[in-house]
Amino acid sequence: MIKLENIHMKQGAFELRDLTLEVPQGAYAVLMGASGAGKTTLIELLCGLRFPQRGRVIIGGRDMTHAVPAAREVGYVPQDGALFKTMTVREQLGFALDLRHVAGDDVALRVREIAEMLDIAHLLDRYPSGLSGGERQRTALGRALSFRPKVLLLDEPLCALDDETRERIMNLLRQVQQQMGVTTLHVTHNRQEAEELGTMGMKIAEGKIIPLDLSGGNE
Numbered sequence: 001m002i003k004l005e006n007i008h009m010k011q012g013a014f015e016l017r018d019l020t021l022e023v024p025q026g027a028y029a030v031l032m033g034a035s036g037a038g039k040t041t042l043i044e045l046l047c048g049l050r051f052p053q054r055g056r057v058i059i060g061g062r063d064m065t066h067a068v069p070a071a072r073e074v075g076y077v078p079q080d081g082a083l084f085k086t087m088t089v090r091e092q093l094g095f096a097l098d099l100r101h102v103a104g105d106d107v108a109l110r111v112r113e114i115a116e117m118l119d120i121a122h123l124l125d126r127y128p129s130g131l132s133g134g135e136r137q138r139t140a141l142g143r144a145l146s147f148r149p150k151v152l153l154l155d156e157p158l159c160a161l162d163d164e165t166r167e168r169i170m171n172l173l174r175q176v177q178q179q180m181g182v183t184t185l186h187v188t189h190n191r192q193e194a195e196e197l198g199t200m201g202m203k204i205a206e207g208k209i210i211p212l213d214l215s216g217g218n219e
Helices: 039-047 089-099 104-117 133-145 163-180 191-197
Strands: 002-013 014-023 026-031 054-059 074-077 151-155 183-187 202-206 208-211
Touching: 002 039, 014 039, 014 183, 014 202, 014 208, 026 039, 026 163, 039 054, 039 074, 039 151, 039 183, 054 074, 074 133, 089 104, 089 133, 104 133, 133 163, 163 183, 163 191
Parallel strands: 026 183, 026 202, 074 151, 151 183
Antiparallel strands: 002 014, 002 054, 202 208
């Protein structure tokens, strides 16, 4: 479960006031809204990359408002994947495990497991410059999932992909969420993406969260 509770945050002309958002355990929530509405800001509040001036950030029933990112058990895939240019796919997938001082043999086992699940085992020794857009996104997803996070945050992960690759990654996201049961919050501008992936929908507008109907009708 993830929850933003009565969040107040002001930065320049941008402001969130008494905003509340809640995603139940195991749900795949999609968040839509206009550019500049605050979608990425909410993701960064949950990740610990930003902190509210007032309100609480709850993850898995625990108050994580002031916790450092590594303590939050959150996997994060930013819009561009943000892979480390000097690391191989193998090193990318093992990065979060190494930070948590997981034993070397266990890291190797988990890396192989994740790579096979995401169909990137044949890419383990490649660098990001040698990957396609879809391969980079699968690697970024694998890095986020490697340490078995309680929460997965996706910030427009499919926006730069062609239609065929987007469809494959959507199918992969659906399978991963079903297999792992990880609570997911997915930011998107794409209505079809939201309807096909989401078990619940939300929209941010004028600093407020409102329900979003994903049945295929009008919003």
